[in-house]
Amino acid sequence: MTILVFVLSLLGAMALGMPIAFALIACGVVLMLFMGNFDTQILAQNLLEGVNNYPLMAVPFFMLAGELMNAGGISKRIIAMAEALIGHVRGGLGYVAIIAALVMASISGSAVADTAALAAVLIPLMRKSGYDIPRSSGLIAAGGIIAPIIPPSIPFVIFGVAAQVSITKLFLAGIVPGILMGVALWVTWWLCARKDAPSIEGRRFEWARLRHAVRDGLWALALPVVIIGGMKAGVFTPTEAAVVAAVYSLLVGLFVYRELKLPALPHLMLQAAKTSSVVMFLVATALVSAWLITVANIPGEVTELLRPLMEHKTLLLLAMMALVVVVGTALDLMPTVLILTPVLMPIVKQAGIDPVYFGVLFIMNNAIGLLTPPVGTVLNVVAGVAREPLGAVTRGVWPFLVAQLLVLLLLVLFPALVMVPLRWFY
Structure with a gap:
């Protein structure tokens, strides 16, 4: 009965048009009234305690690093390197998009920021070259x-805090799955480009151009090495890595590439602060609901529903992944992570599933939700930048969405793809 009250109150608040954060507060109030222990002081105390968490300090710094990276010319140079490497082959700009997405994912950790930067640079080039724009979008x-999977990942930070799981392990466990997502896109684009991509007459590979692009972009390539290497060597924590990323992006943008101007810094900091405040307020309200979910024993009720699958880890994971796919069509990544983590984690632990392994699958599944309509935040971003109807972009994304779902299925069936590389890195 409690789980029904929780679901109906949350859906009811969302149906009234409440923002997710306020809908979570309303849901918490309804749960407290249902249990007969409504107390505004407890509500306020849990709101403050929800964000009074050291690892969450990484969020604003990674947000700021993304802003500085785009304004300081780092994103542009990553795309230029990829274009010099592979832009001369048929469908080359598509391969450029995949390589640039992988490299930028290892710097910013934000799917929306990376997608907006890539689309702003590549969509005009693809349109000019005669590419199918909905498919390219x-x-x-x-x-x-891929950004939420390859470190540094903001969703991994949020999940690690909510689930009490090592963020460093989550970061390192996401490297190989993120690369597999890129490989899946590469194969899918190769199949599409054989018939859709324009001809490449007059274009050829030039070593001089590649050397120049790599030399110009070395500072951009060094950032993921610094972040991952520093965490693996124990030089800094994931939270401190966020500060390193922000400072590095600032210094490179100001003094190396000299595209970042001091008068622009207040605006960039304000943009990062606005984005961070939305995320942090959402975290605070979600952790209030998480506390009440635990008090109301909703995880226990869900465990009873899934008990027939508890002895079969693969079937249990498939059932939970199917649930996340359905929820992800209606909710954005962060709300889904924050709402479902306290519900699913007790089941994960009781079934003996490694929390880090589950975290990688869970965040990947939620990232895939960014491509599924009707919400599809990343789809909306690309459609806006490309000035294409959302329906056309949705049709264009289906082959790549299927490819990412197949990677997720592969990781469910073969846990060693996540856990064995983690032992190499950690």
Whole structure:
């Protein structure tokens, strides 16, 4: 009965048009009234405690690093390197989008920011070269969702805090799955480009151009090495890595590439602060609901529903992934993570599933939700930048969405693809 009250109150608040954060507060109030222990002081105390968490300090710094990266010319140079490497082959700009998405994912950790930066640069080039724009937009959107998987990942930080799981392990466990997502896109684009991509007459590979692009972009390539290497060596924590990323992006943009101007810094900081405040307020309200979910024993009720699958880990994971796919069509990534984590984690632990392994699958599944209509945040971003109807971009993304779902299925069936590389890195 409690789980029904929780679901109906949350859906009812959302149906009234409430923002997700306020809908979560309303849901919490309804749960407290249902249990007969409504107390505004407890509500306020849990709101404050929800964000009074050291690892969450990484969120604003990674947000700021993304802003500085785009304004300081780092994103542009990553795309230029990829274009010099592979832009001369048939469908080359699509491969450029995939390579650039992988590299940028290892710097910013934000799917929306990476997608917007890639689309702003590549869509005009693809349109000028005669590419199918809805299909190309779908590819860029599918590449953008790699950002939450490859470190540094903001969703991994949020999940790690909510689930009490090592963020460093989550970061390192996401490297190989993120690369597999890129490989899946590469194969899918190769199949599409054989018939859709324009001809490449007059274009050829030039070593001089590649050397120049790599030399110009070395500072951009060094950032993921610094972040991942520093965490693996124990030089800094994931939270401190966020500060390193922001400072590095600032110094490179100001003094190396010299495209970042001091008068622009207040605006960039304000943009990062606005984005961070939305995320942090959402985290605070979601953790209130998480506390009440635990008090109301909703995880226990869900466990009873899934008990027939508890002895079969693969079937249990498939059932939970199917649930996340359905929820992801209606909710954005962060709300889904924050709402479902306290519900599913007790089941994960009771079934003996490694929390880090589950975290990688869970965040990947939620990232895929960014491509599924009607919400599809990343789809909306690409459609806006490309000035294409959302329906056309949705049709264009389907082959790449299927490819990412197949990668998720592969990781469910073969856990070693996540856990064995983690032992190499950690």
